[in-house]
Amino acid sequence: MDRLKAIDARLPAYVRLRDTLTARIAEGEWTPDQPIPSEARLAKEFDVSIGTVRKAVDGLVEEGLLERRQGSGTRVRAPSFNATLFRFFPIREKDGAPLSIPSSHILLRSITEAPDEAARVLGTREVIKIVRLRSLSDQPVLFEEIYIPARRFAGFETLPEAALGPLLYPLYFEHFGIMVKHATDEVSFGWASERVAQQLRIKPGDPLAVIKRTAFDIENTPIEWRIASGSATEFRYRSEIN
Amino acid sequence: MDRLKAIDARLPAYVRLRDTLTARIAEGEWTPDQPIPSEARLAKEFDVSIGTVRKAVDGLVEEGLLERRQGSGTRVRAPSFNATLFRFFPIREKDGAPLSIPSSHILLRSITEAPDEAARVLGTREVIKIVRLRSLSDQPVLFEEIYIPARRFAGFETLPEAALGPLLYPLYFEHFGIMVKHATDEVSFGWASERVAQQLRIKPGDPLAVIKRTAFDIENTPIEWRIASGSATEFRYRSEIN
């Protein structure tokens, strides 16, 4: 239903233009490797002034959909979700040594029935479940259970091992054309089950930081639900207020 | 030293104007109850076009320093730090009943020597220490130890009880002209000491969410350091990513 929003002619021109550009980006008309048409061209095409184009583009840059480069043009921003869950855990060694790169070990991929919370968020019970263990220099840090709708990710469970890198979102984009534009994380504390404790190499009953994430595509449709756990004693999070 | 930044004539006009306006706000030339001069007036006064004024003001609105109201004018934003630490704890009753207002009980105010971390952040050991217990409908939620520089808050420890409301930042502003513009919170996990447990009515050794905050004034000088603790089982935090 969010898809069908008609463009109301009473809306300001820059809003209508912004929505139009968003739709084009969603359709994949422009890709990150080539600049979108220049502001002057867009102004001519949509019969508005350059100032209005700038205001529309400004909005999309702020949303993170576009990227300006002076002199070279404006591009669709390449998806750049860099292991964002690790922002809840220090990514450096204890001695402050150079950051190591998170690695990722997939323990399971299978078509299954979604648990209640995932089903409610995704709007379907037919999902693919992915279980991952993510580590920093061989030390397990995060245990994740991930659910994605089977319909939109058909075939994910049979992708060759070699295609699976340490990050999922680039995979979603390259193989299924789905771009994660936005996500919400909910953090709470809990206690490790036997199974989680074993994977994280801690003791059952040890405190956990539990992060539940819902990720959305460019059209604000939920496309992933996951629950991730890490040792609470390693948890650390910085938040800015204005 | 941050104060002395000269306005470089090579900077864009809107940046110079933005910095000039910031300085005026910091000096208290404008207050929240009256609009600042209109965009047309500012354009005339600084001999730039209205578009340039708009861009400067846009920046300050984004920073949260100003507030536009169509038809009525642009104002300095009244400090509105509404019990921000409670964003880490659900402010509603368990049954989802209407939110209750956090109350605040001050246990101690005294001039003292700052602990290392506070001293390092504030750049002085001469501080006033405030100890508070904050509750939701008589249920203690947060135990706080707060340190503010004695020099800038001279006399805080002797303010009459009646002057102390549930929020500190309005107090800083009204009595000392210090406006909190920005703060950083660092959340981690720990266990309750005997003292904290007693205040929060939990058991010693129970899991805690520990929040360390540094607050800055309009000139980015640190003016407060605090450490706050609440029961980890009550902790809940939502975070958005783009």
Next chain:
DNA sequence: GAGTGGTCTAGACCACCCT
């Protein structure tokens, strides 16, 4: 040097608020 985004102008009209 050609083309791009970044800054800036000097207006105009509209939507909204207040008295």
Next chain:
DNA sequence: GGGTGGTCTAGACCACTCG
């Protein structure tokens, strides 16, 4: 009705990138 911010125009020149 008078004043405010919100939108929009049709240009101009500058700073930067890239072939």
